[in-house]
Amino acid sequence: MTGALDGIRILEIGDRGEQAGRLLADAGADVIRIEPVEGSYGRRQGPFVGDRPGSERSLHHAYMNANKRGITLDPSTGDGAELWRRLVEGADVVIDSYPPGFLDSIDCGPEVFAPLFIEGRLVWCAITPFGLTGPWKDWEATDLTSIALGGPMMSTGYDDHDLPPIRPDGEHSLWMAGEHAAMGILAALIEREQSGLGQLVDVSVHEAVSVTTEGAFPNWEYKQALVQRQTGRHSSPTITARWQFQGSDGGYVNLMGGGVPRTRGNWKELMDWLNEFNAAADLEDPKYEAAVHSDPMQATVERARISEVIGAFIQTRPSEEVYRRGQSLHLPWAVIRPPEDNLSDPHWEARGFWAKTHIPEHDSEVRFPLGPYKMSATPLELRRRAPLLGEHNTEVYGGELGLEARQLIVLAGQAAI
Amino acid sequence: MPASLPGAGARPLEGIRVVDFSWIVAGPQCTRILADLGADVIRVENESYLDSMRSGMQVYPDRPSYSGSGMFNNMNRNKRSITANVWHPGGRTMVEKLIAQADVVIENFSAGAFERMGFGMEHLKELNPNIIYISISGFGHAGIDTTYITWGPTAQAISGSTFMSGQADLPPAGWGYSYLDHTAGYYGAIGLLMGLFHRSRTGEGQYIDVAQCETGMMMGGIAMLDYQVNGRKYERIGNHSRWPAIAPHNVYRCAGDDRWIAISAETDDQWLALCEVLDADELAADPLFATNLGRVDAQDALDAAIDALTRKWDTRELMYLLQSNGVAAGTAQTTEDKMEHDPQHAAREFYPMAPHSYLGDRRFEGLPMRFSRSKWEVVNGAPGLGEHTHAVMEQLLGYTAEEIAALAAEVAI
Numbered sequence: 001m002t003g004a005l006d007g008i009r010i011l012e013i014g015d016r017g018e019q020a021g022r023l024l025a026d027a028g029a030d031v032i033r034i035e036p037v038e039g040s041y042g043r044r045q046g047p048f049v050g051d052r053p054g055s056e057r058s059l060h061h062a063y064m065n066a067n068k069r070g071i072t073l074d075p076s077t078g079d080g081a082e083l084w085r086r087l088v089e090g091a092d093v094v095i096d097s098y099p100p101g102f103l104d105s106i107d108c109g110p111e112v113f114a115p116l117f118i119e120g121r122l123v124w125c126a127i128t129p130f131g132l133t134g135p136w137k138d139w140e141a142t143d144l145t146s147i148a149l150g151g152p153m154m155s156t157g158y159d160d161h162d163l164p165p166i167r168p169d170g171e172h173s174l175w176m177a178g179e180h181a182a183m184g185i186l187a188a189l190i191e192r193e194q195s196g197l198g199q200l201v202d203v204s205v206h207e208a209v210s211v212t213t214e215g216a217f218p219n220w221e222y223k224q225a226l227v228q229r230q231t232g233r234h235s236s237p238t239i240t241a242r243w244q245f246q247g248s249d250g251g252y253v254n255l256m257g258g259g260v261p262r263t264r265g266n267w268k269e270l271m272d273w274l275n276e277f278n279a280a281a282d283l284e285d286p287k288y289e290a291a292v293h294s295d296p297m298q299a300t301v302e303r304a305r306i307s308e309v310i311g312a313f314i315q316t317r318p319s320e321e322v323y324r325r326g327q328s329l330h331l332p333w334a335v336i337r338p339p340e341d342n343l344s345d346p347h348w349e350a351r352g353f354w355a356k357t358h359i360p361e362h363d364s365e366v367r368f369p370l371g372p373y374k375m376s377a378t379p380l381e382l383r384r385r386a387p388l389l390g391e392h393n394t395e396v397y398g399g400e401l402g403l404e405a406r407q408l409i410v411l412a413g414q415a416a417i
Numbered sequence: 418m419p420a421s422l423p424g425a426g427a428r429p430l431e432g433i434r435v436v437d438f439s440w441i442v443a444g445p446q447c448t449r450i451l452a453d454l455g456a457d458v459i460r461v462e463n464e465s466y467l468d469s470m471r472s473g474m475q476v477y478p479d480r481p482s483y484s485g486s487g488m489f490n491n492m493n494r495n496k497r498s499i500t501a502n503v504w505h506p507g508g509r510t511m512v513e514k515l516i517a518q519a520d521v522v523i524e525n526f527s528a529g530a531f532e533r534m535g536f537g538m539e540h541l542k543e544l545n546p547n548i549i550y551i552s553i554s555g556f557g558h559a560g561i562d563t564t565y566i567t568w569g570p571t572a573q574a575i576s577g578s579t580f581m582s583g584q585a586d587l588p589p590a591g592w593g594y595s596y597l598d599h600t601a602g603y604y605g606a607i608g609l610l611m612g613l614f615h616r617s618r619t620g621e622g623q624y625i626d627v628a629q630c631e632t633g634m635m636m637g638g639i640a641m642l643d644y645q646v647n648g649r650k651y652e653r654i655g656n657h658s659r660w661p662a663i664a665p666h667n668v669y670r671c672a673g674d675d676r677w678i679a680i681s682a683e684t685d686d687q688w689l690a691l692c693e694v695l696d697a698d699e700l701a702a703d704p705l706f707a708t709n710l711g712r713v714d715a716q717d718a719l720d721a722a723i724d725a726l727t728r729k730w731d732t733r734e735l736m737y738l739l740q741s742n743g744v745a746a747g748t749a750q751t752t753e754d755k756m757e758h759d760p761q762h763a764a765r766e767f768y769p770m771a772p773h774s775y776l777g778d779r780r781f782e783g784l785p786m787r788f789s790r791s792k793w794e795v796v797n798g799a800p801g802l803g804e805h806t807h808a809v810m811e812q813l814l815g816y817t818a819e820e821i822a823a824l825a826a827e828v829a830i
Binding site: 189202206221 | 607
C-alpha cells in the first residue's frame, strides 16, 4: 500500500513533537524519532506495562511513537553534531521541539541550517510553548499552564465557581500544537512542489490552544462578554439549562440541546417510549407537540417542561439505552463513555479504525487508534510498533549513513549515540 | 533567525479551489484554515437550507442579518459565497461546472445526505476524475452507526473526552465548548493537505472520510492501552498529573473575582523557588514536602497550603514572578486577558484586523503557524449570502448576465 507521505524523511527531535510526528508517520512518512542516549521523556512518563517503569515498558511511548523508527543521538558531542548534520542534510523535514534557541546554542539549530531551507528543500518546523519570538518565548510551560493561558480552562469546569476551572486530561495542548504543526508542514511540502524550496515553520502551543476556544472569542470581540464555565456543557455569558444527567446504571448521558425532538415524527416515537414506562406526565397535551416546531433558539415554557420531563425519565433508564434509543429518534444524544468503552463498540471495528499490534513486554495483541481519517487512495496503516531505544541505530547510521561497525562502537563509547 | 511573521511571500495554497458545502462549525473550521493559507474557498449556500451560524449569535439583535453573526464572520473569513439550488436542473448544472474546475469538494452533512443530493463519490469522479472529496461526519460514512447524529458535545461524550475532564468525586466537567467540532476541522484539514500533497505528486484524487468521534478517540489512545494492558479503567484526576505524577500541579485561587493560577513544579528546585516567591519558609522546610514523592503522597495537604497563600496574590503578578524564577505558571486567562493583556499575542499580532461588509473592521483569530517564506493572512471577513454568485458564474464558469438573470428568475441560484 502507498501512504500519502511515502518517501518523505522526517527527523523528530525533542519531546513536544510526538503528536505531529505520529500523524505524519501514520500517513507513510519515514519519521525517525531521535532520542537522547538515555531515552526520551515519554519513556519515563507512563503508564507502564504491569505498572513497572522501564524504558521499554511505557505505554505513552508505545502509542505516541507507533509507525516511527528510533535512533539515539546526542548532538552536543562533537561526533554527535556531525551525525546530526548528515541526518539533516538527508531529510525533508525536521520537527524540532526543543526550547527556542537550544539547538542553536550547540550549533545544531535553524541558524546553522538556514541555507538548507532558504536555498534548499528542507522544511524546519519548530514547536515551542510560545513560539520563536515574543516576550514570553523563554517561559516555562506544561500542558496545565498552556491550557490555562490559552483559554480552554476558563470555559471548562463546574457550575459552582468555588471550584477551580478544569484542565481536561490528555495533553491536549500538545495535540492542538501537533495538529497545527502537521498542517504547517504539509502546506510547506505542497508549496515546495511548486517552488522547489523549503522554509521555517514556527508553531506556538500558546497560539494553537488560544485558537481552540470557539464561542469565547466572538463573545468578547463582538459583545465584550465573558463566558462562564458550567457543569458538562457549553460555557456561556448567561446560565443555561443542564444537558448532563446520570442514568439508572450510574453512567452519565449528554442530552445535547435539552432533548426536545425536531420533528413531529420523532415526537410520536418519543411519546411511545415515555408511555412504555408511564413517564409522559402532562406531555400528551397538544401544546407540547406544537412547541416542537417552535424556533429551537427561543426558550419557551413548553420546551423547558419537555426537557424537564425527559430529564426526569432518562434518569430511570440505563445510559447506553438512552444513547441508542435517543439516536434512533434522531436526537444527538450520547452516553458519556470512559475512553476504554470504545474498544467494545463494534462500529469502530467495522470501520477498520483500530491498529492491531504487539508491544514489548506484553503478551497479548493490543488495539489503538490510527489517524482519524479513512483515505481511499492512500490508506493509513500500522507499519511498525514504536521503536525500542536505539533500535534503528545500525540501520540508519550503518546502512544509510555508511558508518562501519567499529565506528558505531566508538560513537556509543563516547555516548554520542 | 529568519523572519517568522506572516507577510513574507505568497500563500502556500494559492491556486487551490475548494467547493465548500459545509456548515455549522466542523466543516467551516477546516475550510477556514485552507482559506487563510490561500485556497479559493467557495461556499455553496441556499437560503432555504441556511447555515444556522448565519442567523445565530447576532451582533446587532435589533437588526438581524445573514451577515450579522460574529461567530460566522470569524469562522468564514477569506471565503467566497454563491447561492445555488441543486434541486433545480439549472442550479445543479452550475454547481457541477464548478466542481469540474475544482480541486476539492467538502461537506459535513449527516452521513448519506450528500449522496442523496446526487453527489456521491462516483458522480463527483465523473465530473472531475482527480477530485478530492472529503466528508466530515460524526461516525463516518462507513461502519454500523453511520446514521447517528453528533454535535460537538455528543462526539466528546462518545469518544471519552468528556469523561476525562473533571474531579474524581464529581460528575464529568467535559469541555465548555464544541472542542471536537474544531478538532474534526483540524483533522479534516490535515487529511485534505495529505490528499493534496499526494495529488501534487501523482495527479490522483481520492475520497477522505473523517469521523468526528475518532478525532477525540485519537487523543485517548494511551488510556485505551492502559485498560488493555493493565486492566485499569480511566479515573478522573481533576487538575493533577498522573503520568508523570508530579506535585504541585494544580489550579489555585487568586485575589479578585474568579481569578486563578495554574502552577506545576516538577523539580525540587522549582518547588523551593515556588516557596520563596510565596514567602513560605515553613513549607520549604516541611519534611513532608521535601521530595516529589512526598509532595505527591501528600498532595491534598500541599494543595490546601498553596491555595491559602495564592489567595492574596494578583494572578498575573504571581505568574510573572514565578516565571522569572523558573517555575511553570499560567493565569487561567479569559478572552479579555488574551486579547487585551497578553503581550505574547500582541507581539506576534495574533488577532489581526480585517474588514467586513456589515460588521465593519473586526479582529479575527490568527492561524497558529508562521512561515519564513510563505504567509497566511486574513484579507476579508466572511462573505454575504451569495455575495459572489455573479462573479463566480461570469468569471469562472462563463455564464452571461442574461443566463444568470434567467436562472435567478427560476430560483435556480
